[in-house]
Amino acid sequence: MDEGADAMHTVDGKVIIVTGAGRGVGLGIARHLGRGGxxxxxxxxxxxxxDAAVPELRALGVDVMGVRTDIMQRDEIDAMVAATISRFGTVDGLVNNAQTFxxxxPMATVSHDDLDVFYRSGVGGTLAAMQAVYPTMAAQGWGRIVNFASSMGITGGRGFGAYNASKEAVRALTRTAxxxxxxxxxVVNCIAPAAADHHGDAAKETxxxxxxxxxxPMGRQGDPETDIGPIAWFLCSDACRYLTGHTFMADGGAFMWA
Ligand SMILES: NC(=O)c1ccc[n+]([C@@H]2O[C@H](COP(=O)([O-])OP(=O)(O)OC[C@H]3O[C@@H](n4cnc5c(N)ncnc54)[C@H](O)[C@@H]3O)[C@@H](O)[C@H]2O)c1
Incomplete structure (x- = not known):
């Protein structure tokens, strides 16, 4: 591979924030990005x-920092971004994965308190983190933002009304940004993953x-690190330079809608 292509197809040296990377999809993405440098x-x-995730990544040789952050609190997001810039000098990528569940x-009884939590974490947290990194990314003329949607929101999955509303609002924010x-x-894109999650084998009974x-078509849920990680990796790289505002269904072909 020549050097020009090499330089585009990498996240080596990029400073990337992954919210909610303590487990699940976020942790898998953090591992994959970290392994990529x-x-x-x-x-x-x-x-x-x-406390578990940071040493785990460090043991893989990743230059990693953990910052305790509640994405529902704007001041905590601002402090986390400031700590990132103080430690690493800049911020190149933001993976807005965290979501409070x-x-x-059912729609007939879904509470406004629950709607509020989904919105403050999903939509509010995503917007606040995008706003917090924007000045730095704009000043350097380069930034990659990856937000999180869900096929549930797109199809209107039963029993998930408040979650679905929040996830579709994240897609709206993504397009506008x-x-x-x-x-x-x-560039700002969304991943809608279908990934093996923390519920483990119990979830397979549902x-x-x-x-x-x-x-x-692939007959399985995705692996957070090896199936979802590479998609986030691409969306955070320079190779993703002519794609923005889109939602990528990271679901083994389960949901073909584009
Ligand atoms: N797993 C899937 O198949 C699937 C499907 C569709 C969409 N998604 C989306 O992917 C993302 C990750 O999903 P997951 O299954 O890995 O979830 P998860 O619950 O396993 O992990 C979420 C992580 O975010 C953290 N978190 C929650 N609220 C937070 C807050 N307010 N501030 C900071 N951290 C917080 C949690 O502690 C946890 O570590 C979510 O945005 C979810 O909506 C996942």
């Missing part, structure tokens, strides 16, 4: 998960899991 900041509110509820910030050299696997 990125300097990784884990912004996670759960101290036990943070509430139990499923993509239009407004393209001139600053910042009807939702069986239906997914039956309908998925």
């Amino acid at each position: 990125a300097k990784v900041v884990i912004a996670e509110w759960n101290p036990e998960r943070l 509430r139990p499923m509820a 993509a239009r407004e910030w393209a001139a600053d050299g910042i 009807e939702g899991y069986r239906t997914f696997v039956e309908n998925c």
Whole structure:
């Protein structure tokens, strides 16, 4: 491979924040980006998960920093971004993966308190983190932002009304930021993953899991590190230079909608 192509197809040396990287999809992405040479900041509110994830990445040889951050608190996001810049000198990428969950509820009874939590974490946290990194990315004329949507939101999955509303609002923010910030050299995209999650084997007993696997051409859920990680890696690299405002269904072909 010649040097020009090499330089585009890499995240080596990039400073990338991954929110909610204490477990699940975020942790898998953080591992993959870190193995690719990125300097990784884990912004996670759960101290036990943070305390486990940071040494795990360090043991892989990743230059990593953990910052305890509740993405529902704007001042904590600002402090986390400031700590990132203080430690690594800049911020090149932001993976807005964190989402606070509430139990499923039918539309007839879904509470406004739950709607508020989904919105403050999903939409509010995503917007606040984008706003916090924007000045630095715009000043350097280069930035990569990866937000998180869900096929649930796109299809209107039953029992997930508040979650679905929040995830679709994240896609709306993504498109607007993509239009407004393209001139600053910042591209903004979404991943809608279908990934093996923290529920482990118990989740495989559910009807939702069986239906997914039956309908998925690849017949399995994704692995956070090896299936979802490379998609985030591409979206954070210079190779992703002519794609913005899109949602990528990282789901083994389960949901083909574009
Ligand atoms: N797993 C899937 O199949 C799937 C499907 C569709 C969308 N998603 C989206 O992918 C993302 C990750 O999902 P997951 O399954 O890995 O979730 P998860 O619950 O396993 O992990 C979420 C992480 O975010 C952290 N977090 C939660 N609220 C936070 C807050 N307020 N501040 C900081 N950290 C917080 C949690 O502690 C946890 O470590 C989410 O945005 C989710 O909506 C996942």
